[in-house]
Amino acid sequence: MIFSKERPFVLVGAGKMGGAMLAGWMAEGLDPSAIVVSDPHLSEDMAGLLARHGIRHVAQPDENLKPSLLLLAVKPQMMDAVLPSLTGLVEEDTLVLSVAAGSPLSKITAAFGDVPAARAMPNTPAMVGRGITAVYANSRVTKLQRDTVDRLLSAVGKVVWLENEDQIDFVTGVSGSGPAYVFWMAECLAAAGVDAGLPPETAQELAIATVTGAGELMHQSPDHPSVLRKNVTSPNGTTAAALEVLMADNGLKPLMSHAVSAAVRRARELARDA
Known part of the structure; x- marks a missing residue:
């Protein structure tokens, strides 16, 4: 699929997620002259990125644009307001890709007709090139x-393809919302360190380095996380003592399952209300 000035790649919404993806595309060498960004409220950083690369910016969609790809990176609550303003842009062969959480493909086809459409669920580590998108x-x-x-x-991380749209809700519960679970775990680990007697700054530094280091080890290692866990768990040692608590019947596993289920349930509620 080739983008051009006549059939450009139009990005609607250049907030944190849209901006992260745009930075990734520039790093991958995508032709900036074939990209148009539509956003009425650019941040200073994003305005600078567009200026550095010579990317065209329009505050409002221009009906003279006939994109080959239209990427919707707006907040879910803005979709109803934004979609009507884009109907004049979409041709029958325009690919419409949405990264708006909780907005089903039926909303896109209701606005644009029977067009090629895809729905993606990225996550915030995309901002550092380490995301995963379903x-x-x-x-x-x-x-x-x-x-x-x-x-x-x-360009901003790994990609997995789903067999049906319902699976998006499960993805939301695991990887879409998942970074927040990890951030909270780091907060809790630091707080536990303080409770144990460490200074707050030291406990936070240790917790953040531990979580990010363990993540990088999982990323680079071919071994399953369970293997990595066993590799650092000496019989009757300190790690084993801690894991007896975390792996108890009322430990982390059932709590995480309950948390993911809550996120999935909420994702379905948002989809029904969309």
Whole structure:
């Protein structure tokens, strides 16, 4: 799929997620002259990024634009207000890709008709190139369009493809909301260190370095997390004593399952209300 000035790649919304993806595409060498960013409220950093690369910016959608790809990176609560302003841009072969949480593909096809459409669920580590994005595409999406989406989203991390749209809700509960669970774990680990007698600054530094280091080890190692866990757990040692608490019947596993289920349930509620 080739973007051009005549059939550009139009990004609607250049907030944290849209901006992170745009930075990743620039790093991957995507032609900036074939990109148009539509956002009425650019941050200073984003305005600087566009200026450095010579990327065209419009505050409001221009009906003279006829994108080959229209990427919706607006907040879910803005979708109803934004979609009507974009109907004049979409041709029958325009690929519409949405990263708005809780907005089903039916909302896109209701606005634009039976067009190629895909829905993606990225997560915030995309801002440092270490995200993972799950994608579901309807039957109108061609192999070329699918390959383009894969290439674009791979610029900010890994990509997985889903078999049906309902799985997006499960993804939301695991990886979409998941970074917040990890951040909270780091907060709790630091707080436990303070309770044990460490100074707050030291406890926070230790907790953050431990969580990020363990994450990087999992990222680089071919071993399953369970293998890595066992590798650092000496029989009857300190780690084993802590894991007896975390792995108890009322420990971390059932709590995490309950948390993910709550996120999935809320994602479904938001989809119904969309």
